[in-house]
Amino acid sequence: MTTPAEDPAAPAPPRRAALLTGLALTAGTLAAGAAAGCSAERSTRPHSLATPPAAPAATVTRPVTAPAPRRYPAQPLEITHGPRTHPPRVALTFHGQGEPAVAKALLGEAERAGARVTVLAVGTWLDEHPDLARRVLDGGHDLGNHTLRHLDINAMTATEAAAEIRGCADRLKRLTGSIGTWFRPSRSPRASPLVQRLARDAGYPHTLSYDVDSLDHTDPGAAAVTRKVLAEIRPGSVVSLHFGHPGTVAALPALLHELDRRGLGAVTTTELLS
Structure with missing residues (x-):
């Protein structure tokens, strides 16, 4: 018989009930401002291919440093997952765009659970919210490139x-x-051979794909997001998730709780491959 701890759709344990209730209220408040995910029909960005001018340099109150891309000789040029062996770890990767409050709520929830994530930021989103680059790095997370305009x-x-x-x-x-x-x-989810080559020319030895798609950008509800990820995830998995969707905030506590129960550490992609 499946116990509540093993069933991601079961009610949360009492000690997490207050947190989940608060996140659900936050999700309802932020839903109106949530930005779209990676499906083309949900884009809020113009489809003009005219490159916008570079944004003015942001004022940074203290230095922010980020690691440079690394080459992983044991990995293919396009990475879909990490090692399936011990230690059992997974990488939760977030497409970075949308309402800043939702992004900060997701980062905060991950950090409270001791998890570290990978954020692939859209360039125009960084133009609008340059402080979020430092917020990601200060939390110990990976920060990467998800193109200029998505x-x-x-x-x-x-x-x-x-x-x-x-x-x-x-x-x-x-x-x-x-x-x-x-x-x-x-x-x-995959880069064409041309895009892989152009990414290498720009300084990225690998393109980063994934083997688990949460489909959270379709806004199916927190329980559906949790069920889909937990049904497919295994050691070494790279999971595709999104900022900008309050349902993902609501899903994260139960998802991280179950990953911890299974002994799967949520780490950055860099840590997963190191």
Whole structure:
């Protein structure tokens, strides 16, 4: 018989009930301002391919440093998961855009549970909210590149795609001193051979994909997000999640609780592969 601790859809343990209730209220408050995820039909960004001018340099009150991308000789050029062996760890990766309050709530919940995540930021989102680059790094998380405007990069010409990759890399470099630890293509789980080559040319030895898609950007509800991830995740998995969706905030406590029960540590992608 399945116990409540083993069933992600079961009611939360009493000690977590207050937290989950608070997050549900937060999710309802923020729902109106939530930004769309990676599905093309939910985009709030214009689809013009004209590259916007670079944003003015942000004023940073204290230095922020981010590690540079690394080459992992044992890994393919496009990484979908990490080692399936011990120690049993997983990487929760978040596409970075949307309402800042939702992003901060997700980061705070991860940190309270002792988890570290990977944030792949959209360049125009960093233009609008440059302080979030430091917030991510100060929490001990990975920060990477999810293109400049979150358009369908695999459908672009080489010149257009290169501008999308380098545009976000330039913003990360200005804000953190590094182009970011990872690059993930926009509007597709996989990078085309052209985009892989352009990413390497920009300084990213690998493109980062995933083997578990939470589908949280479709807003199916917290319980559905939790069930889908827990049904597919295993040691070494890289999970695709999104900022900008209050349902993901509500799902995170139960998800992290169950990962901990299974002995799966939630770490950055860099830690997963190290």
